[in-house]
Amino acid sequence: MLDTQPATPESAAPTAEAPDTPVATLRDLRVSLSRDGTSSEVLRGVDLDIRPGEVLGLVGESGSGKSVLALALLGLLPAGSAPRVAGQLRVAGVDMVNGAEEERRLARRESLGVVFQDPMTSLNPTMRVGQQVVEAAGSADEAIRLLRAVGVPEPERRMRAFPHELSGGLRQRVMIAMAIAGGPRLIVADEPTTALDVTVQSQVLGVLRRLSDDLGCGVLMITHDLGVAGQIADRIAVMYRGRLAEVGPTRRVLNEPRHPYTLGLLASRLDFDTDRDSPLRTLVPEPAGGAAVAGCAYHPRCPLAVDRCHAELPGLPELPVRPEHSAACFRAEESRDRLLEIAHREAAAADAAKPTGPAEPAEPVVGDATAVEREDRPARPGVVLATTELECRFTVRDRRGRKAPLAALRGVTLDIEAGESLALVGESGSGKSTLLRVLAGLQKATGGGITGPTGGAVQMVFQDAGASLTPWLTVRELLTERLRRPRLDRAERHRRVVAALDSVGLPEATLDARPAELSGGQRQRVALARATIVPPRVLLCDEPTSALDVSLAAHVLNLIQRLRAELGMTVVFVTHDLSVARIIGDRIAVMYLGRLVEIGSADELVADPRHPYTRALLSAVPGLDVELPTIEGEPASPLAPPSGCAYHPRCPVATEECADTLTGIQLVPIGPRPPGPARTAPPSARRAVACVHRGEI
Amino acid sequence: MTFRFFGTRLASLVALLLVLSVVLFVLQEISATDAAAATLGPTASPEAIAAERARLGLDGPPVGRYLDYLGGLFTGDLGTSFRTKRPVTEDIGSYLPATLELVLFAFLLALLLALLFALSSTLRWRGAGALRGLLFVSSTAPTFLLGIFFLIVFYQQLDWLPANGRASGGAATDGPTGLLVVDGLLAGDPAASVDALRHLLLPALALAVGPALAIGRVFRSSLRTTLDAEYVRTARAKGLGERAIVVRHVARNSVNAALSMTGLQIGFMFAGVLVVESVFSWPGLGSYLGASIPVSDFPAVAGVTFVLGAVYIVANTAADVLQGVADPRVAV
Structure with a gap:
């Protein structure tokens, strides 16, 4: 066990309070912040206790007020926003609302610890x-x-x-x-793993959990992901629009949620059991404007809302026969059954409407055993984009400031077939974005070959839609820009623009808005409309959903699937999240340090990962019933990739030959495991792994 | 902080000085003034001028003459002034200390005012608004107007401070440094130092106001940006006091933009000093240059230009290096 006891016995010193006195007590906490002169209530009456030794997961989407709650706990609400605080907020015996500044500073120094999102x-x-x-x-x-x-x-x-x-x-x-x-007696962790790679995320969560157990301090773990909260929290509090929607022990909240919002969040979460063939379950989008509503703030989006919800604000009563579990919903008792009913009906409707759903998964080309050994072959018919031993090197400054060569791509051979959707998965430094940029023609390869369409036939959608739309152009101008080439008259142009907006689910009224006036989800839709107004042959997506809330992300993923089916596009989708890759991709390609380590159909790869790195990635995806995995090490620096299989220093099954320069770096076709011995079975053409052990260990 | 960082800055310093020398040489070449004729005066015969040209090496090929010129720069030979008939280096040597003292003092004053300007508004000191307003209004006036205004108020009306020269009763410029304030202290004569300071105050203030505002505004805006930085929030979350936060976390991260502005402003101050010197009858390079320009004394003008240009380049290199010291991410 690591030595985590504080050197000084301060924290062990007896305090006047009983051992299970909450380290933080919030009673009807209200916080108003003003922005550009208009004040809005961000926290609208929060009651919460954080107990010593517990990890409390505070879950909510952006705008729920969870980060403001964290800053209020620290007494660090931004002075520039002229915060007005009402209610009671005591942390470790100190009044963080009305206490003297010096007293609050000492509380921060002695009783509080903070971990922010981006280290x-x-x-x-x-x-x-x-x-x-x-x-x-x-x-x-x-x-x-x-x-x-x-x-x-x-x-x-x-x-x-x-x-x-x-x-x-x-x-x-x-x-x-x-x-x-x-x-400290309380650690506030505000999305501490959001900026980290998935395999590193689980390590950091593990450290926090262990410290909470060893030091006996409370941890407020703020996250947008119920899965992350589920992995380390003892209790979960779900927040919506400045109020708690539901609070309870982790298992209860995840398995038997009682607030429709919690249910909605859980349903729009992706995991490896999500149905790939029908559109993702989504929440009703948040009403525009975000103006204060009377009654329950969730009622405009709630499928169960009744008249009472419009008029009255529900309290947060403990549920009968469910100690410790409370939900702020008038229909908490029946909500689960009613919502499941609605879900079934929706699913049935989706099944009935399937032909117009996303494209059917491309048929695996069985029998084409040489499909992955295509170094000597040019692009075949039916292949829209093909790369051969693609290399891309940059000269960068290393951490010490010396010029150093960085090999972002170290020999990537890949065929992308017309109409298919391929998900590229990897952590930072894997080269997935570089590959996408080379495919888009935004970046020149320094070695190897690439064949495929260029120019307008390839369109790209970026992660940060806000930054990729020119801020001073209106949506109309952004879209018409792409219609220059075919000489269209005004009316026709307008018709095309409106049709493009309609296809991404935006009203005509959006035409004269500028990007800053749109929400994140709307901006990503505009980016998609811009990319598809002239239907491209290939749509390249660089993590287009990773900056969005779960419910919005599901909308955007559905939209990409639908556009792909309607326009017959090929889609290449870069993501760090295997559960997203599985939804969007017919095939998944896993990259590590500039090379493909495994490729295969989405179902096969997720069900039967062969490369140890794929397995690590799969286990690192936070799931509701998944224990924290133990993954060693961090991705190596692309400046100094390890020899041979770059993953070998972290690999639990590595043997000596793995470090050899030339073994284990080529993709080798493998057969599906279940029928017959692996070596003799006809290899599934599109399944290959770059591992000397072929996933046999 | 790496050796390579210093190396590249040093190399670019030398390169810039070479470019400066080339520019000055070319200007000298294309100017209408014939050094030989100018040296011998209007009555000289063509033969005498031709002989003088040969003696001065003016009839050789341009590249050879440039190399001679460059060699002169290295050995401290800036040619001979047409007007004073003395080596330009000597002339500059006798005028430079006065200018240097004025600019140095004005520079310190500018830094002080800039710091006050930036900190007063960041830390919300009382009277900060008045100080900022005063500085702002003063900086809108041209330097010479400001100088004349100071003369009228502080000399003519109030008679608090002297109006011209470096010292009462003539400047004693024979001290070891040539800087009267320092020389007075070295010689154990604090009264002389105080007297020199009193003479310095008005011209230095006139010279300092503009740069102070420029540096102060840049420093203030980066202080404000830095105060909103997430690592400052981290420092607050650690429970550090406000002073420790500003000193340890904010100042160093804010100083970079201000440093590059400071480098630029030093250059502007050397340009501005020429005007201020003539307003306050300051016996410095400005008055030397002012006397040399009307008579087309090219060696003198080129010499002063080279010295001022070199100071400008060195000041900016120093600002660059200091940026590297302040921020390890710059020093690569």
């Missing part, structure tokens, strides 16, 4: 990390001890590093080391 921007870039930890820990020895406790290797050496010299996972561990300095 790169949350650490001072010009101060050595050691010094930053010392500021919280008091001495260098204590700082080293803390860094060791959170699993930073060689802490003495890391003390002298600047934040930009550390990897993302290490930076977040440094943040956690600062948070636990001095033995």
